[in-house]
């Protein structure tokens with residue numbers, strides 16, 4: 001089955017020896033561009049899902065149905081494997097099971113479940129974690145829900161930035177023992193922190209948007225970091241482009257005066273115009289121009 005190939009490709013990254021920098025993807029066009037540019041992996045962040053679908057910041061207003069539908073659209077548009085940020089799994093451990101089922105059916109190659117308390121708690125300005133026990137229950141539920149054993153389940157902890165490095169390691173060791181395929185850490189700031197994490201665990205590591213001190217890919221690879229997320233610049237670039245284009249039009253520019261637009265060739269490429277024309281000829285009796 002085609003999904004299995006994508007999941008196999010993500011597994012090959014995790015079991016390889018290099019540190020991959022995924023493309024931040026969020027819709028059908030962005031995943032096709034990432035695929036055409038030769039990225040080996042797409043990352044569908046919860047923050048960009050919120051932006052692309054709701055135009056909202058990353059505050060857990062998005063629903064599982066909306067996330068899964070967007071993943072389905074991307075999986076249809078390109079075969080690039082996608083690692084989905086499934087946040088806290090959209091509820092408790094039983095909701096996590098449902099989240100895994102929906103994202104698996106939508107064609108995700110893998111997904112991450114994190115231990116951040118979401119949505120934000122009443123009266124708490126700074127992020128909180130759920131307990132280690134509840135986090136572990138969610139991870140076990142995620143593993144239990146998987147029908148295709150090749151679907152990659154990543155246990156993610158934000159403890160480094162919220163509680164402590166020791167807590168992050170403690171949680172990761174528990175997720176590892178439960179059987180996750182990889183460990184995702186956010187908030188790791190220094191080499192000694194990463195060294196300690198790598199020494200205490202054995203699974204492949206995913207790092208969320210690492211700081212400058214952690215951008216030597218060979219060093220990261222040597223610490224078993226297989227995926228280093230690079231933020232989500234493409235949707236910011238797209239927002240700037242739409243803003244500039246609409247500003248110019250609003251200020252009186254004619255279509256010919258606009259700059260920074262995709263060429264006709266690029267638009268044909270992202271819409272797979274050749275393939276569509278081929279199908280039109282085969283199935284609809286259309287003459288190719």
Ligand SMILES: O=C([O-])CC(=O)C(=O)O
Nearest residue numbers: 045046047048085208229
């Ligand atoms: O997935 C990432 O790169 C970080 C994250 O949690 C998000 O953007 O929602």
Ligand SMILES: [Mg+2]
Nearest residue numbers: 045046047085
């Ligand atoms: Mg997120």
